[in-house]
Amino acid sequence: MSSPSFVVFLGLLLTSGASVAQPEASAPGARRIELTPDDVLSAPEIAISAGLSTILVFDSDLTRDAVELEGRDRFDLVDVGQTTLRLVPSSRVTAGEKFQLVMRFRDGAVPASTSLLLRVHPAKAEPLIEVYRGKRTIETYQQEARDLRAELMRCQGEIARLVDDQDTPGGLAGLVSSRALDEHGVTGRVVTKDVTQAAGNALEAISVKSYRSMKGVAVEINLTVKAGAPAWVAKGATLRGKAGAELKVLRLWQQGPIPMGEFGRVVVEADAPTAAAQGVFSLKLWEADGPRVITLGNVTFP
Template sequence: MSSSSFVVLLGLVLASGASVAQSEADGSSPGVRRIELAPDAPSSAHEIAISAHLSTTFLFDSDLKRDAVELEGRDHFSLVDVGQTTLRLVPSARLNAGERLHLVVRFRDGSAPVSASFLLRAHPAKADPLIEVYRGIRTIETYQQEIREVRAELMRCQGEVARLVAEQNAPGGLSGLVSSGALDEHGVTGRLVTKDVTPAAGDALAATSVKSYRSATGVAVEVRLKLQRGAPPWVAKGATLRGKTGAELKVLRLWQQQPISTGEFVPVVVEADASGAAQGAFSLKLWEEDGPRTITLGNVRFP
């Protein structure tokens, strides 16, 4: 696909919003989660997102019984570090997307509640980085911080709604790109990076062609994927573009022409915000809905 045809493709996607798969709301890392344990409430497992090679840390306001931590599937973790009031988990590559593992911690003083239960749900690419667990009374500072985070998230959502409304009202094709500010006098530059990217071992799909693009406001990757023979159809549900430092680009759109079936070469386009530099090598990861089949491509560079 030439750069000019990709411009038209992005314009049509911006104008119509039609696609087989859409990106998740935000590609950025989630913030701090706060969980309160009521002494008289029935015990229930709080669901926590974990992902292979990503760190998840629990911070408790009470001392733990370090030798009484129960972690299902401990051999699926490359690091299990239990401290006096902390628990850090780093899953290994043995963890498969969609897996659910139970975690139980017990508190040293024996006061109610005596324990806390969590359901660790394996996500293909995202994890809750920090969970604060309050067994007693929270301080006013933590509530104030939570209010600030909620306000920031509200402003982000309002901006996202405004962007979507503006896209729906914009014309299609090149006119839409010009009116949105995505196209300037430099146009859209593209690069064929198929030979440069590094696929991960054991991927469920193969990338037969990889192209990267940059416009005035964003970047995009077009990947043509081929499914293993005899495998059921595959539809991309989410995507991340992560730099070497671990920072992620904000994924704006995930577009797939049709479900991928055996023998077909179907393009998948990931568009991300490039308000930052978006320089250097990135790792692109695509995954399906609640399924273990993913594809990871390293060393993706943009023009």
Template sequence: MPPSSRVVLLGLLLVGNAVAAQPEASSSVPGARRIELSPEGTGGVSEVVVSPGLSTMLLFDSELQRESIVLEDRQRFSLVDVGQATLRIVPSASTTPGDRFKLMVRFRSGSAPSTAVFLLKVHPAKAEATIEVYRNQRTIETYQQEVRDARAEVLRCKGELARMVSEHEVPGGLTGLLIQDGLDPGGVVGQVLTKDIAKTPASGLWATSFNSYRSSKLVAVDVGIEVKSGALPWRAEGATIKDRSGQELKVLNVWQATPILPGGLGGRVIVEAEAPAAAVQGPFSLKLWEADGPRSITLGNVTFP
């Protein structure tokens, strides 16, 4: 297939078999109705009222493919005169009120819309004498660019999906840590820091236990928190782990099973961060805060084994 034919075919696939039309109030010919064609094909097919023995003239702002005019039951029209940019139609006496005939025209230029479809509705006497048809033209190149952009977005999404699937296919537990080089021969080591942690007064929050852990690439803190009676439930939304110079470890996850209820047994918050062994000399401070409120808790003198 020659390149020009492929371009036309792509245009036809993009705009569909027919382009919908929408009437507008103004026209350049007194008494004429104006129809504007949308390149996206939104709206419904325009009806045109015709009558037996009366002439209806369609005036187009673009050149027609004169040999490609398709009129349903053409033999029931006494005149179908196709000009360079005009189409004159006269139904014959064999048509009866209420009959409907599909009319499709094709435009010679490669812009969209490439076709227009009308529904000719027979009335006993009230034929529309003149109708102006305007194309809101859009070039095939703009559709081709949209296709290229859409393909690029699809490829990006496929890549992201493949990455996510790959990550979720990694086994959990020690196997997952080994696959991702998260363990060295020393394994995962931990320590209890409950008595060593410096607690900054918070809004009705306090830490009841504190443990820290380290693997070859990750650190984690496991904090038990209680909420005083009469306060609202509390849930950690974010966390930071900073050293004395203000440098932060990259927090990967803040986990909490359920909100911590006031006056109860408390709850557990686990914070995981990215930290090669050389970056965990410490000490650090840990800050936890809630999503939609002012309450936070800060714990100092945090070290990792």
């Protein structure tokens, strides 16, 4: 079936709600990797992170005692099931590091094995990967189409928010017009003494302040680069609660590159209604294409 014909066929299935007997549905939000017998492309890359779980689900039985994982002793958990593999890297991995993973299949069909590249991210891991060796079911394509539609709607919402931001006045008037303020205004708190800093931090937090409005939270950090290190620019950030849930980071602002021996200001803003901002959070900041990370624990909001 040609590609355009397949797209039309898939569209008919999605709109008609046709029911097709399939062995297994694809999990919503899962990343999908398809293997082919003549695949000569480089090994697919998967993001992993220290202390976070990544689960790979295969559509074929694995040869459980033939798994090859580079640097296996630097993983807290390598759990091989009949068709699954769960990985949890230890705190000894560093951002940017890569580990090769080779999986072999029991049935002898081609491809008989697959090679994947695990790349360490400072704070984010892909939680669920589905690996397909053969033809995928219509149901998995339907799920992928639903995921793409959800992502499109998310992007449309983000575009609408950005357009609204352009039409909103700046300063205090902008906060009032966007309904981010009530009669109590924005509340702030100095949390420098409460915050814990990881021993391996590339930078030192000199002061930490937290803020809360009706719609969101922000953390303001004054940082200094340790002696002998090059200038540092924040690329990404996460705010994760005790239960592992992440707040949606809306903005990451930095005054400018922070040279060695000087101070620089970084502000992280996240979407969080009052109820979601309760409790203790961990803040991670990382640079682009570099291993230097700063982790601040015990961050609280007013």
